[in-house]
Amino acid sequence: MRAAPTPDPSIDVAGLVIDEPHRFRVDGRVHTDAHLFSLEMQRIWERSWLYVGHESEIRQPGDYRTTVLGRQPIILSRGEDGSIRAMFNRCMHRGAVVCRAERGHANHFRCPYHNWVYRNDGTLVGMAQKSGYGDSFDTSEMNLVAVPRLEVYRGLIFACLDPEVIPLRDRLGPTAWYIDQWADRSPVGRIAVTEGVHRYQYPGNWKFQLENGVDGYHGNYVHESFVKILNRSGDRKQQEVVRTRNRVGSNNCAKGLPHGDGLLEREDGMLGTFDYASLDDYRQALVETHGQDRLADILTQRNILIFPNVYLFESHIRVMRPISPTSTLVDTIPTWIEGIDDALNTRRLREHERFFGPSSFGATDDIEIFVLNQTGVQAEAARWLDFSRGLARERVGKHGERIGHSTDETPQRAMYREWQRRMLVGEEMAS
Amino acid sequence: MTAGAAASGPLSREQAEALLFEEAARLDDRDLHGWLELFTDDAIYWLPMGIEDPDREPSLILDDRSRMEERVFRLLDTAAHAQTPPSRTQHDITNVRVVNVELDRAQVTCHLVVHEVRIGDPSQVGMAQARSLPGRCEYELRRGGDGRWRIARKVVRLLTRELPQYNLTFIV
Numbered sequence: 123m124r125a126a127p128t129p130d131p132s133i134d135v136a137g138l139v140i141d142e143p144h145r146f147r148v149d150g151r152v153h154t155d156a157h158l159f160s161l162e163m164q165r166i167w168e169r170s171w172l173y174v175g176h177e178s179e180i181r182q183p184g185d186y187r188t189t190v191l192g193r194q195p196i197i198l199s200r201g202e203d204g205s206i207r208a209m210f211n212r213c214m215h216r217g218a219v220v221c222r223a224e225r226g227h228a229n230h231f232r233c234p235y236h237n238w239v240y241r242n243d244g245t246l247v248g249m250a251q252k253s254g255y256g257d258s259f260d261t262s263e264m265n266l267v268a269v270p271r272l273e274v275y276r277g278l279i280f281a282c283l284d285p286e287v288i289p290l291r292d293r294l295g296p297t298a299w300y301i302d303q304w305a306d307r308s309p310v311g312r313i314a315v316t317e318g319v320h321r322y323q324y325p326g327n328w329k330f331q332l333e334n335g336v337d338g339y340h341g342n343y344v345h346e347s348f349v350k351i352l353n354r355s356g357d358r359k360q361q362e363v364v365r366t367r368n369r370v371g372s373n374n375c376a377k378g379l380p381h382g383d384g385l386l387e388r389e390d391g392m393l394g395t396f397d398y399a400s401l402d403d404y405r406q407a408l409v410e411t412h413g414q415d416r417l418a419d420i421l422t423q424r425n426i427l428i429f430p431n432v433y434l435f436e437s438h439i440r441v442m443r444p445i446s447p448t449s450t451l452v453d454t455i456p457t458w459i460e461g462i463d464d465a466l467n468t469r470r471l472r473e474h475e476r477f478f479g480p481s482s483f484g485a486t487d488d489i490e491i492f493v494l495n496q497t498g499v500q501a502e503a504a505r506w507l508d509f510s511r512g513l514a515r516e517r518v519g520k521h522g523e524r525i526g527h528s529t530d531e532t533p534q535r536a537m538y539r540e541w542q543r544r545m546l547v548g549e550e551m552a553s
Numbered sequence: 554m555t556a557g558a559a560a561s562g563p564l565s566r567e568q569a570e571a572l573l574f575e576e577a578a579r580l581d582d583r584d585l586h587g588w589l590e591l592f593t594d595d596a597i598y599w600l601p602m603g604i605e606d607p608d609r610e611p612s613l614i615l616d617d618r619s620r621m622e623e624r625v626f627r628l629l630d631t632a633a634h635a636q637t638p639p640s641r642t643q644h645d646i647t648n649v650r651v652v653n654v655e656l657d658r659a660q661v662t663c664h665l666v667v668h669e670v671r672i673g674d675p676s677q678v679g680m681a682q683a684r685s686l687p688g689r690c691e692y693e694l695r696r697g698g699d700g701r702w703r704i705a706r707k708v709v710r711l712l713t714r715e716l717p718q719y720n721l722t723f724i725v
Contacts, residue, residue: 318602318610323717325678347631351623448678451717456611468608472615476623480718481600481614483627486635489720493679 133157139542140506144513146535147506150499153327158545159447165548166430166541167192171273171280171293173432173441174198174208176455178277178314179225184242187225190443191281196269197221197231198279201243208269208281209244220266225317231266240266276305277313278432278439288550296521297383297428303420304434307398309407310461315439316471320454320479324489326496328430328444331452332537334488335425335433335440336384338376338528339511344491348477348484373422376512378524378536381550382429387422388528404462427533429540437474448496454478454485509534564659564694564702570649572694572702573663577644580724585625588724593695593705594618600725601708603715613714613721624724633722640723643668646690657696665690665709667725679720686725687712 138149138158152158172191175198179187186199188211195211197220211219213233220231220240230247231240239248244266249255271282273290275298280290291298305313334340342349342364353360373389398404399421408417426434433440435454443451456474458467477484499507512530519525526532544550572591579587592598598621600613607615616624627633645666653660667686675681693706709725 316610318604318612318715320611320613321715321717323719325719344634347627347633350631351627354626355619355623458609464608471609471611475611475615476620479611479613481721483623483633486720486722487633490635490637490679497676497678 135161135542135545138545139538141535141539144510146509146513146531146538148509148538150505150507151502152541153329153496153499154447154502156447159444161545162541163192163444166544167444169282169284169287169544169548170430170550171271171282171287171290172430173278173428173439174272174281175279176277176313176315176439177206177274177279178312178458179317180206182227184227184229185225186221186228186242188219188221188223191269191283193444194283195219196281197266199242202229206272206274206279207243208272208279209266210269212267213238214246214264214266215249238264244268276301276311284550293381293550294428295380296523297379297381297426300385300424300426301428301434303416303422304424304426304436306408306412306416306420307436308459308461309404309411311411312460314458314460316456316458318456320438320456322452322454322480322485322489323445324450324452324492325448326450326489326492327447328442328450329537329541330492330495331440331442331450332427332430333534334492335435336376336386336427336533336537337531338386338388339531340488340491344487345484347487351483374528376526376528376530376532377519378526378532378534378539380522380536380540382427382537382540382544384427384429384533384536386425386528386533388424389422401466404466407461427537429537435478437470438478450492509538561700563654563656564651564661564696566649566651568702569651569659569661569692569694570646572704573646573649573661573692576704577646580644581642583629583639585629585724589621589625591704592618592621592707593697593703596621596704597706597708599706599708601710601714613711613718628722628724635720635722638671638673640669640671640720642723644725659694659702661692661694663690663692664688665725667723669723686721688714688725 138152140147174189174191175187180198180200183200183202183204186197188197196208197211199207201207211221213220215236215238218233218235220233229242237250241247246261246264269281270285271287273280275290275294305311349360349363352358373387375387377385408420412420423436431442438457439455441453445451456471476482509531512526512532516524516526516530516532524532576591596618598616602611602613604610628636646663648664650662651659652662665688670683671680673680688709688711691708692704694702695705696702
């Protein structure tokens with residue numbers, strides 16, 4: 123067991139989340155304080171399973187892409203043996219990155235500084251003017267350092283800096299079932315991602331994006347503009363959207379899962395302007411592979427938060443990268459459902475651009491709200507953020523998950539309970 | 554010369570410039586219905602990213618005429634938070650070239666810099682910060698039955714097209 127990082131004695135971490143029977147509050151400094159941010163990086167980001175990429179991005183042996191694990195540069199690569207590896211993008215000699223291109227295909231990575239050459243599995247295979255090192259210099263210790271843990275679930279590649287972390291499947295727990303429904307929207311059970319990424323950077327804290335993606339309370343207000351667009355285009359009537367969002371029903375709920383994961387589930391999605399359930403060929407293909415009894419579960423619209431860095435949406439995978447307490451990079455990576463008509467995927471892409479793109483009519487308004495949040499929480503004297511909505515009516519499901527109405531702040535509470543636990547303890551807990 | 558005015562003969566650079574400058578003026582004056590009038594009924598307004606395969610890869614914007622109209626409706630007739638307050642813009646157009654010209658069609662390229670700012674309390678995050686977005690444009694112009702040149706296709710390749718974007722909710 124490693125030593126826990128030393129907390130700043132001036133901040134009482136235990137007092138930042140106040141979880142009472144009828145009231146749930148979070149201290150606004152969680153979005154502004156630089157010390158809390160570095161504690162988050164150490165205790166949450168450096169010890170959590172983090173989403174780092176998708177199998178379809180490195181389909182062929184030799185394919186690679188660079189990314190970050192928390193804030194540390196890594197290379198994801200598929201070796202000649204077909205297996206996926208993750209290694210730090212850092213020459214073992216003097217520390218330069220050995221791979222400059224974000225994506226590509228290579229058998230070797232060559233450090234431009236002194237021409238050290240590594241195979242795409244990280245093995246050092248060449249050094250310039252090697253004789254200068256003498257016979258006793260052990261090159262077998264100079265391979266690129268492997269990321270301590272890497273596991274894949276349904277095409278989603280997760281990695282972790284903590285070698286002692288619990289297995290990914292244990293970490294996912296009941297969330298895995300929801301990932302299965304998401305992936306099985308493909309009749310062949312495979313979702314791919316596009317190479318292009320819609321990338322945002324906003325001047326606000328990363329947790330505003332986490333809070334928002336499972337927030338079913340804001341839609342009628344933040345997205346009034348989009349609802350009017352749907353109404354104008356005839357895609358959906360405004361009254362119908364408002365009524366559906368407010369309806370109380372078993373498939374219209376927000377859930378808080380273990381490990382800070384969360385869900386927003388709706389029987390009738392507002393984002394898509396086409397209803398998958400009405401596409402007969404698509405329904406039939408799903409029934410043939412997955413069975414009639416799974417159809418309703420698969421077609422339920424869900425936003426799935428896997429704490430702390432990834433969301434699965436119907437149209438895309440969304441990855442959060444904290445840059446500083448007040449700056450966040452968000453990648454929204456459109457998905458491609460394998461086993462269906464290309465034309466339907468292209469329509470999905472156009473609708474994705476309509477609501478989620480950087481010039482869209484939806485997500486851009488959410489980001490404006492994060493910026494209002496970031497400005498507002500500078501009023502530290504006002505201190506508390508309130509997440510009490512639905513405390514009095516949520517219930518506990520069979521996996522210990524809490525289930526509220528879709529407009530309740532049930533998932534945000536689960537997220538902040540886990541946030542606080544991790545900030546105090548550090549470790550992922552076993553299921 | 555009036556922009557898009559009926560004239561016979563192939564498109565001259567002066568006519569092309571007049572049309573592009575008129576478009577810039579209508580955008581900067583927030584005359585967005587007037588902006589739409591400069592386009593054909595089957596127009597495309599496209600901001601690609603790195604991979605230009607719009608059927609398989611995402612674009613920043615890929616608007617057909619009806620989505621262009623949605624965009625204008627959103628900006629003028631809805632409470633779009635990302636445009637409250639709205640952006641003040643200035644579209645600077647240079648390096649205009651007529652690269653291909655037929656009797657009733659022409660391709661025109663130019664450089665564009667959109668300067669943008671939202672006016673408000675400078676102590677608020679995201680307000681009162683001027684930005685400049687450079688890009689290269691390709692226009693396909695068509696002359697209609699009324700003799701007027703209109704924009705059938707506007708492609709803007711932003712210099713920063715693969716980079717993280719922030720509040721790209723005004724029209725470039």
